[in-house]
Every structure is written in structure tokens, then in C-alpha cells.
Amino acid sequence: MSDINETHTPEAAESKDFIRLMVEDDLRTGRFDGRVHTRFPPEPNGYLHIGHAKAMAIDFGVAEDYGGQCNLRFDDTNPVKEETEYVDGIVYDVQWLGHDFGDKIFYASDYFEQMYLWAEELIQKGVAYVDDLSADEIREYRGTLTAPGKNSPHRDRSIEENLDLFRRMRAGEFPDGAKVLRAKIDMASPNMNLRDPVMYRILHSEHHRTGDAWCIYPMYDWAHGLEDSIEGITHSLCSLEYEDHRPLYDWYLDQLGIYHPQQIEFARLNLTYTVMSKRKLLQLVNEGHVHGWDDPRMPTICGMRRRGYTPEAIADFLDRIGIAKAISTVDLALLEHCVRSDLNARAARRMAVLRPLKVIIDNYPEGQEEWLEIENHPQDEAMGTRQIPFSREVYIEQEDFMEDPPRKFYRLGPGREVRLKSAYLVTCGEVEKDADGNVTAIHVTYDPETRGGEAPDGRKVRGTLHWVSAPHAIDAEVRQYDTLFTQENPEDVAEGEHFLDYVNPDSLEVLTGCKVEPALAEAEVGARFQFMRQAYFAVDPDSSAGQPVFNLTVSMRDSWAKIQKRQ
RNA sequence: UGGGGCGUGGCCAAGUUGGUAAGGCAACGGACUUUGAAUCCGUGUACCGCACGUUCGAGUCGUGCCGCCCCAGCCA
Numbered sequence: 328m329s330d331i332n333e334t335h336t337p338e339a340a341e342s343k344d345f346i347r348l349m350v351e352d353d354l355r356t357g358r359f360d361g362r363v364h365t366r367f368p369p370e371p372n373g374y375l376h377i378g379h380a381k382a383m384a385i386d387f388g389v390a391e392d393y394g395g396q397c398n399l400r401f402d403d404t405n406p407v408k409e410e411t412e413y414v415d416g417i418v419y420d421v422q423w424l425g426h427d428f429g430d431k432i433f434y435a436s437d438y439f440e441q442m443y444l445w446a447e448e449l450i451q452k453g454v455a456y457v458d459d460l461s462a463d464e465i466r467e468y469r470g471t472l473t474a475p476g477k478n479s480p481h482r483d484r485s486i487e488e489n490l491d492l493f494r495r496m497r498a499g500e501f502p503d504g505a506k507v508l509r510a511k512i513d514m515a516s517p518n519m520n521l522r523d524p525v526m527y528r529i530l531h532s533e534h535h536r537t538g539d540a541w542c543i544y545p546m547y548d549w550a551h552g553l554e555d556s557i558e559g560i561t562h563s564l565c566s567l568e569y570e571d572h573r574p575l576y577d578w579y580l581d582q583l584g585i586y587h588p589q590q591i592e593f594a595r596l597n598l599t600y601t602v603m604s605k606r607k608l609l610q611l612v613n614e615g616h617v618h619g620w621d622d623p624r625m626p627t628i629c630g631m632r633r634r635g636y637t638p639e640a641i642a643d644f645l646d647r648i649g650i651a652k653a654i655s656t657v658d659l660a661l662l663e664h665c666v667r668s669d670l671n672a673r674a675a676r677r678m679a680v681l682r683p684l685k686v687i688i689d690n691y692p693e694g695q696e697e698w699l700e701i702e703n704h705p706q707d708e709a710m711g712t713r714q715i716p717f718s719r720e721v722y723i724e725q726e727d728f729m730e731d732p733p734r735k736f737y738r739l740g741p742g743r744e745v746r747l748k749s750a751y752l753v754t755c756g757e758v759e760k761d762a763d764g765n766v767t768a769i770h771v772t773y774d775p776e777t778r779g780g781e782a783p784d785g786r787k788v789r790g791t792l793h794w795v796s797a798p799h800a801i802d803a804e805v806r807q808y809d810t811l812f813t814q815e816n817p818e819d820v821a822e823g824e825h826f827l828d829y830v831n832p833d834s835l836e837v838l839t840g841c842k843v844e845p846a847l848a849e850a851e852v853g854a855r856f857q858f859m860r861q862a863y864f865a866v867d868p869d870s871s872a873g874q875p876v877f878n879l880t881v882s883m884r885d886s887w888a889k890i891q892k893r894q
Numbered sequence: 895u896g897g898g899g900c901g902u903g904g905c906c907a908a909g910u911u912g913g914u915a916a917g918g919c920a921a922c923g924g925a926c927u928u929u930g931a932a933u934c935c936g937u938g939u940a941c942c943g944c945a946c947g948u949u950c951g952a953g954u955c956g957u958g959c960c961g962c963c964c965c966a967g968c969c970a
Contacts, residue, residue, distance in 0.1 A: 342908050342916085370970055405969065462968050469966055473896050476966085507968050517897040519966050528968035547970045571898050571965050592899085594963095599905080605970095647918060649907050651900095654963055658905045661919045671932060706932065737930065746928055780928045791928050860929045887930045 344650035346591055350389060350562055353589070359561040363395030366433070366560050367421070368402045368551070371413035371535070373605040374620040375420045376627045377641070377662075381596040384645040386564055387426040398558055399428035403436045404550050406534035414535070416620075420628040424638045435545075435554050436536045442545050442553050443497065445583055446508060446526060450489045454511045454582055455526060456482055457492040462504060468514070469522050475515035476522045482511060496529055499542045503529050510549070512578065520575045524548055552576045552588070560588040566595040567652065596648070597656040600810035601626045602817050602826060616830050617811070623867075623878045624811045624834050634808070635855050635865025635880030640669035656816065666881045670855060670863045675703045675710055678748065678793045679843040679858040679877075681805055683722035685768040685797065688753060691719040696796070699779070701749040715844055717750050720797040722842045724860075727792050728769060730758065735890060737790035739769070745790040748859065752777040752788055793859045800842035804876045806867065807836040841877075848873050855880060 343351070353359055367386040369379060390397035399421055403409050421428065449455035458481045460468065470476030484492075496506055508527040516522055526549040531542045545553075555563045563576075570592045580587040597603060602611075603626060611617050611625070620627050623634035631641065644665040648657050678701075696718045703710040723739065732740040739745050744754040751773040759768040776783050780791070811834050817826045843858075850856070854866045856877075864877040 348910095368970090372970080402970070408969075458968095465968075466966070471896085471966055474966095475896090504968065509968095519897080522966085525968050530968085544968095546968075551970085567899070568964055569970090573898095594900085647906080649918095651907070653900055653907090655906060658919065661906070664919060667931090676929075705927095705929075735930090748928060750928095788928085790930085793929070857929085857931080860931070883929080883931050885930075890930080 345652070346385065346389060346562070346564060346593060346650055347392065349589075349591060350393060353561070354393065358589075362559070362561050363390055363393035364398070364559055364561045365390045365395065365564060366398040366400050366555065366558060367426075367428075368400045368435075368554070369417050370402045370405070370408070371410060371417060372405070372408040373413060373609055374416050374627045374629055376603060376605075376608065376625070377598065377631065378596045378603045378626075380424060380628060380641055381645050381648070382564070382566070383421065383424060383426055384642065385593065385650055387428075389562065389564065391427075395561070397426070397428060398431075398433045398560070399426075400433035400554060400558070401435065402547070402551065402554070403434055403534070403536060404545050404547065406530060406532040406544065409535055411535045416629065420632075423632060424628065424641065433554075433558060434536060435550055436534060438550075438554060438557055439537065439541055439545070441557065442550060443543075445553060445585075446545075446549075447490065447493065449510065449526075449582055450493060450508075451486060452582065453486060456484055456489050456509055456511055457496065457506050458482070458509050458523075459506055465507070465525070469519065470514070472519070478514050479509070479523070482523070493527075496527070496543050497541070499531070501529055503531055505529060508543075510575075510579070512575075518571055518574055520548065520572050521578070524575060548572055548575050549579060552580050552590075553583075553585075555588045556580060556583075556586045559586065563588045563590040565590060565592055567592050567654070592652070593650050594652050594654050597654070598626060598662065599656055599659045599815045600812050600817070601659070602812070607826060610827070611811075611830075614827070616827065623806070624808050632853075633865070633867065634878050635670075635863060636666050637669050637673075637855070640666040643669065659810065663881045667863070667883065670857065670880065672707075674855045674857045674863055676701075676705070676859050677844055677847055677856045678715065678795055679803070679805075679841060679847065679861070679864075680722040680724055680793065680795050680800075681838055681841050681858075681861065682725040683795075683840070683842045684725040684728055684766065686721050686723050686753075686794070687768055687770050688719050688721070688773050689756065689770050690772045693719055695719065696798075699749055713846055715749070715846070716796045716799040717747075718796045718798055721747065721794045722797055722800060723747075723769075723792050723794050725766075727790075728755075728766065730766070738792060739771075739790070743790075744788055745792055746777075746780045746788045747794045748791050749780055750778075750794065751775070751780065752782055793861075795842045795844050797842070799845050801845055801848045801873065801875070802839075803841045803843045803847065803874070804869075805838040805841045805864070805879070806876065807838060807879045809834045809836075843875070847875055850875055857883070 365386045367383050387397045458479050460479050507525045509523045512521045514522045525546050527543045530544050573590050576590050621629035621633045644662045698714040700712050702712050728739040739755050746752050753771040753773045756770040761767050812829045813831045814829045817829045850866045852866050852868050857863050862882040863880040865880050867876040867878045870876045
């Protein structure tokens with residue numbers, strides 16, 4: 328590859344993000360004995376979305392870059408919201424994205440006993456107490472952003488009484504909400520998280536893994552650092568909103584005097600024309616704005632998978648957007664660019680006509696058929712070729728014919744000659760119309776000397792159309808998608824409006840009666856193709872034998888559309 | 895009017911110890927083309943949020959402003 332006299336200019340060292348810089352710093356100073364161990368800690372209360380994919384790219388990516396490990400850990404500390412269905416879905420998605428979490432899956436619930444013991448330790452130490460205040464009262468006592476809170480009347484109970492009460496909380500002697508265990512820190516702290524945060528609440532609720540073994544459950548702040556500590560995590564990477572929680576994360580670990588990981592925060596991902604909160608996604612599902620978590624319009628991993636996105640394209644996208652602390656909204660166009668780029672390289676080409684228009688080749692012998700060779704990929708010979716049938720009647724795209732075409736229209740029109748891709752050059756003749764004047768069929772004549780699409784006399788033909796032989800065509804359903812929202816930022820709503828007001832009513836368009844080449848009849852679910860001159864499509868699970876259903880993955884760039892728009 | 899963060903071209907985002915603004919996406923030209931795809935060339939006056947300082951020299955240091963985001967769940 329390289330010339331003998333080629334000058335090798337050293338590639339500029341790839342710039343590292345601030346997290347990797349911090350990790351390298353710790354590696355240099357031997358802070359964690361040279362270890363790098365991260366974790367990806369989803370709560371099983373919904374499906375993963377592209378934002379989680381970013382977190383994973385960071386968590387797993389950092390571990391991988393420095394020869395470390397990344398634990399997949401379910402942060403299942405709230406039984407009322409969590410379900411096994413979600414853990415299964417999450418595990419599948421993480422694997423599909425290609426992340427290696429070893430042979431073990433971790434669960435916060437596995438540490439409940441240890442957490443409980445540590446809680447007793449803090450009570451013994453005099454820095455945790457049982458509070459009888461109601462949720463409302465606790466809120467009142469907490470103060471506001473600008474006014475300090477005040478101590479709970481139960482703040483100074485004796486260690487013995489606190490221990491007794493806490494044990495009875497565990498034993499199930501009190502109803503939900505009757506008492507909580509709180510850390511005794513500082514009700515006047517300017518950081519609200521430090522105003523005696525709740526460590527445990529009573530929840531007589533069945534947990535998807537521990538059943539009814541517990542009726543008290545740890546709060547996130549109390550639990551998370553302990554989980555990280557138990558697993559020997561070195562760098563606990565999370566999103567920006569936890570920045571304020573870091574002092575508390577540190578406080579618990581310091582009070583206990585146990586192994587202490589470093590929490591580092593980064594900005595989470597926002598994408599134009601979509602929402603990224605699990606609550607909103609759940610709402611879209613529950614209220615029927617989409618057909619489920621895996622609806623191809625959803626930014627969920629399962630939705631993107633069904634739509635035809637590849638893990639590689641997603642990884643490429645995540646790699647390109649970078650990691651920083653500035654809150655940003657990435658242009659959907661970048662994600663689509665990554666998908667196109669990956670699919671362009673790997674998707675086999677096929678011919679499919681979405682909105683069929685019958686073309687009759689008058690001078691082609693009736694009843695004759697022939698099989699023509701066509702490449703599966705113009706730039707990748709290794710993908711080979713296939714045979715496609717040709718006959719007297721074929722379908723072309725309705726938009727590839729115009730009775731009164733503008734000058735730059737390189738397609739079929741009265742008297743014009745175009746090429747049917749890999750078949751023949753045909754010249755437009757008569758046009759059939761129905762009573763309303765709609766074009767119903769077009770008659771053309773073909774040049775038998777142009778088999779394959781090349782004219783022996785060297786004449787050039789500007790337009791090349793895709794087509795499908797009518798008698799051989801397979802009927803298919805094609806689902807075309809547009810953005811789920813009509814606004815770049817659906818969350819940016821005016822007074823009295825709601826993000827749901829911006830749901831795009833035209834985000835799904837189902838086309839039936841599409842005509843596809845026979846090779847597509849037995850395409851496997853999940854298979855991805857480029858329908859030449861149109862877009863990339865993936866076979867939907869709703870497909871049945873001989874009745875394929877295709878999802879639009881992403882359109883191809885369309886400079887003709889731009890030319891039209893300008894006119 | 896408390897605390898914690900952030901502010902580099904339309905969108906992301908690099909900018910180590912201050913030396914005179916990478917790259918990607920988008921957009922716009924053009925070449926090529928049996929996908930108007932792909933590919934290939936080319937195009938940006940970024941007052942580096944603003945204002946003062948320090949300095950021979952500041953996106954990088956200092957001070958003061960301004961703007962945006964997060965925090966008052968017994969959610970994570």
C-alpha cells in the first residue's frame with residue numbers, strides 16, 4: 328500500500344475526552360492500583376434508548392480502552408417501578424450493541440443485606456436516625472433553595488431507639504410511609520441533597536428478585552456508592568444531574584470508611600425531533616402514539632433495531648458526538664448519516680417499486696421472459712450478482728414518469744429514452760389514462776441491442792430507472808417513517824402546550840401493493856437492503872411467508888428532491 | 895436574592911505548560927456516474943457569551959457582568 332518514498336506524517340494524536348484524561352491521570356498516579364473498572368447501572372423500569380447507548384459507549388468504552396472491566400448492574404432499588412420484562416429487554420439490548428459484560432450480571436438487590444448492615448453502622452455512629460415525619464412534613468422541614476431547613480423533632484433520638492426502630496421497620500411493623508431512615512448531615516446545607524437525605528423508605532411491595540424478603544428499600548444516593556464500592560468500581564460515570572449528588576456519594580463512603588470510587592459526570596445525549604426521557608417514552612407507548620417500545624419511530628434500542636439501524640452505525644454515531652459537559656442537542660442528521668454510511672457499505676441492493684406504474688413494452692414478444700444478471704453491490708464485487716426476471720410488462724415508480732417534465736428531469740417522459748437498470752433502453756410511447764385523466768399505463772418500445780443497458784452505438788442515456796417485472800413481482804407492504812415529532816425540540820413547549828401536541832401525525836405511512844423483485848420474497852426478518860434509488864429498508868417481524876413487510880430505515884440523499892424544492 | 899455546572903461557525907466538538915482557531919455533520923458549488931446513491935474535488939470574515947484588565951501576545955490567566963441547565967421525590 329505505502330510507497331517507498333511516501334512521507335509518513337504522524338497522525339495527530341486523537342484528542343481524548345475529559346473522562347479519559349482523568350482516568351489516565353489516576354493510572355499515572357496509581358490511584359486505583361492501575362485498575363479501571365466501570366459499570367453501566369440501568370434501572371429496569373423501561374427499555375433502553377439511544378441516550379443509554381451513549382452512557383454504555385462511555386462506560387464500556389473507557390473500561391475497554393484501559394484493559395478494564397465494565398459491570399452490567401441493575402439498579403433495582405424501587406420495586407414499585409421495576410419488572411423482569413425490562414431486565415430481559417435490557418440484557419438483550421446491551422448484548423446486541425456488542426458490549427461485553429463478562430459472564431455475570433450484577434444486581435443492587437444482591438447487596439440489600441450488606442447495605443442494611445452498613446445502615447445500622449451509621450446509626451451506631453450517630454449519623455443516621457429514624458424519622459416519623461410524613462413525606463409532606465419532610466418536604467416542609469427541608470426548606471427551600473434559598474431558605475435553610477430545620478431539624479426534625481426526631482433528629483436526636485438515642486442510638487438505641489434508632490436501632491430498635493430501624494430493626495422494626497425491617498421487620499415490617501410499620502406501614503408504608505410511616506417512618507424513614509435519614510442521614511444526619513446538615514439541614515442548612517446549600518446543597519439540598521445534604522439536608523438529611525432519606526436512606527430507606529418502607530415499601531411493602533413485591534420485588535422482582537427478592538420477592539417479599541424486604542419491606543424497606545434503599546434510596547438511590549445511599550445505595551449507589553455502596554454498590555460501586557462492593558464491586559470495586561474505580562470510576563462511576565454518570566450524567567450531569569448527579570453532580571450535586573457527588574458530595575453525598577462521597578459522604579456515605581467516607582462515613583463508612585469503605586473503598587471509595589470516583590464519580591465523574593458527563594452531559595447526556597439529546598437528539599433533535601425526539602424525546603429522551605423514559606417517562607415520556609412510556610407515555611407515548613401507553614397512550615398509543617406509537618405501537619410499542621420497539622416501534623421503529625422510537626429512539627429506543629429495540630425500536631432502532633427493528634427499524635434497521637445497525638449496532639455499528641450507532642457506535643459510529645456515539646463515537647462522533649464526543650463526550651463533554653456542555654448540554655447539547657445533536658442533529659438527527661448525524662445519526663442518519665452514520666446509518667447510511669454503514670448500510671451503504673453492507674446492504675445488498677434490490678429493486679422494489681413503492682408506487683407502481685405499469686409499463687408495457689410493445690415490441691417485446693408476448694409471453695417471453697429472460698433472466699438478467701445484476702450486481703448486488705456496485706462497489707463490492709464480493710457480494711456477487713443475482714438473476715432478475717424481465718418480461719413484456721414491468722412496473723416503474725409513478726414519480727419516474729412525467730407527461731410534462733421540467734428540463735432537468737432525467738426520467739421517463741413523452742418521447743424520451745431511459746435505461747431500465749441492468750435491462751434495456753426503452754423509449755416512451757403512448758400513455759394510457761383513465762376517465763379522470765390519471766395515467767394508468769405507459770407504452771414503450773425497447774432496443775433489443777441494449778441488453779444489460781449499454782447501447783452498442785455509444786449513445787448516452789441520462790436516466791436510469793429501477794423496475795420490477797410485473798408477472799414476477801411480489802406484493803409487499805412498506806412502512807415509511809418520518810420523525811415522531813414536528814418540532815426540533817418537542818420539550819420546548821409554549822405556555823399551556825404539551826410535548827404530545829407536537830407528535831407528527833404523518834410519522835407513519837403504510838404503503839401496500841408495493842412490487843418487489845422475487846428475491847425479496849424469502850428475506851429473513853431483520854435483513855437489510857437498499858432499494859435502489861430509494862432508501863434502505865429492513866424486514867419487519869410482521870412479515871409472513873411470501874408477504875414481506877419492510878421498514879424504512881433511512882432514506883438516501885436525494886439531490887433531485889433538493890432541485891425540485893428550489894423550483 | 896442559595897448551591898452546583900455550562901457558554902468555540904447552523905449542529906456536535908478539538909484546542910496539553912498563553913503565541914495567533916482541528917475535525918465531523920449540515921449547507922452550497924463542481925467532477926464522475928447503468929442507483930439524481932456512493933465516490934472525488936472545492937467553498938466558512940467563528941468579534942472563541944460580554945466587558946475590562948495582566949502580557950510583546952489570551953479561546954487559553956484575573957476581575958466583573960450576562961445567558962442557559964440542574965437541585966426543594968419516602969424516583970433513579
